Amino acid sequence: MTSNLEAQLLALRQEGEKAIAAAETLERLEELRVNYLGKKGELGALLRSMGQMSAEERPKIGAIANTVKESLQISLDQQRAALEAAQIQALLEAETLDVTMPGIYSPQGRIHPLNGIIDRALDIFVGMGYTVAQGPEMETDYYNFEALNTPPDHPARDMQDTFYLPDGNLLRTHTSSVQIRYMEREEPPIRVVAPGRVYRRDNVDATHSAVFHQIELLAIDEGLTFTDLKGTIKVFLQAIFGDLPIRFRASYFPFTEPSAEVDLQWNGRWLEVMGCGMVDPNVLKSVGYDPEVYTGFAAGFGVERFAMVLHQIDDIRRLYASDLRFLQQF
Numbered sequence: 001m002t003s004n005l006e007a008q009l010l011a012l013r014q015e016g017e018k019a020i021a022a023a024e025t026l027e028r029l030e031e032l033r034v035n036y037l038g039k040k041g042e043l044g045a046l047l048r049s050m051g052q053m054s055a056e057e058r059p060k061i062g063a064i065a066n067t068v069k070e071s072l073q074i075s076l077d078q079q080r081a082a083l084e085a086a087q088i089q090a091l092l093e094a095e096t097l098d099v100t101m102p103g104i105y106s107p108q109g110r111i112h113p114l115n116g117i118i119d120r121a122l123d124i125f126v127g128m129g130y131t132v133a134q135g136p137e138m139e140t141d142y143y144n145f146e147a148l149n150t151p152p153d154h155p156a157r158d159m160q161d162t163f164y165l166p167d168g169n170l171l172r173t174h175t176s177s178v179q180i181r182y183m184e185r186e187e188p189p190i191r192v193v194a195p196g197r198v199y200r201r202d203n204v205d206a207t208h209s210a211v212f213h214q215i216e217l218l219a220i221d222e223g224l225t226f227t228d229l230k231g232t233i234k235v236f237l238q239a240i241f242g243d244l245p246i247r248f249r250a251s252y253f254p255f256t257e258p259s260a261e262v263d264l265q266w267n268g269r270w271l272e273v274m275g276c277g278m279v280d281p282n283v284l285k286s287v288g289y290d291p292e293v294y295t296g297f298a299a300g301f302g303v304e305r306f307a308m309v310l311h312q313i314d315d316i317r318r319l320y321a322s323d324l325r326f327l328q329q330f
């Protein structure tokens with residue numbers, strides 16, 4: 001009886017350890033634990049039969065049963081630890097990134113050369129305390145001409161071939177119209193820079209386009225002089241083109257007096273790059289500013305012209321053709 005039960009216990013241990021070692025999942029391991037060591041498990045069933053044993057046999061079998069129980073528990077713990085470690089290892093392997101693998105190529109976008117000039121110019125003026133403003137591309141005759149000291153029949157209207165719309169409005173020929181709109185809604189002191197699209201009734205060729213871009217500049221304050229204008233333009237042009245010789249050449253614009261063209265020495269030649277001048281008192285009067293109190297200066301330049309000089313572009317049309325072979329150079 002005794003040796004029979006002892007043999008059964010030892011057989012149970014052997015069978016149990018084999019099954020535990022073969023368990024491949026934590027679920028299976030739990031099944032085995034319940035099966036062998038659980039309340040209704042096999043070890044329990046064997047021990048219940050101890051009730052029929054004599055008092056000398058019982059402790060002996062009890063001790064054997066304890067070692068069987070302990071060693072099964074140890075096997076379960078070891079297998080559990082091994083399975084958990086394998087699970088973590090598998091997760092790590094599944095989630096590993098091979099940083100040496102070649103990436104997926106996606107083409108990089110670029111800033112269009114015109115936007116590049118606009119961004120740089122606005123940055124420079126914002127750095128000098130200017131505010132950026134915009135105005136409409138469809139304008140009234142008043143904002144584009146009249147308020148800028150260019151009444152109907154003024155000969156200066158011939159300076160800018162204009163697209164007139166059937167309702168009498170027009171496509172703005174310059175960003176100078178933003179000067180008037182901005183001064184009407186703000187009070188001096190004013191420092192404003194206005195980029196935008198402008199329109200001229202020009203035949204398209206290598207240096208002309210019916211649509212192009214300008215940046216306008218306006219400063220109004222008490223005591224501003226031509227020296228302030230020169231200093232501002234110089235700082236700006238040097239920031240864009242580098243430290244090149246510049247000169248101011250007397251010129252005419254109806255909205256400034258005196259007026260000047262600014263030339264830049266570029267590859268040994270004088271290039272005209274912008275128009276400027278002291279704001280004409282009539283312009284200040286048109287927005288209700290007292291010209292006895294306020295003075296100011298203004299300037300305007302073509303963005304395409306800047307881009308063509310800076311990047312040595314031979315034909316303005318390249319800037320609008322969206323040819324990637326051209327655009328990818330910038």
Ligand code: DAH
Binds near residue numbers: 217297300
């Ligand atoms: N509006 C002029 C043009 O389109 C450029 C210009 C000249 C703007 C002198 C100004 C200025 O503000 O003062 O040709």
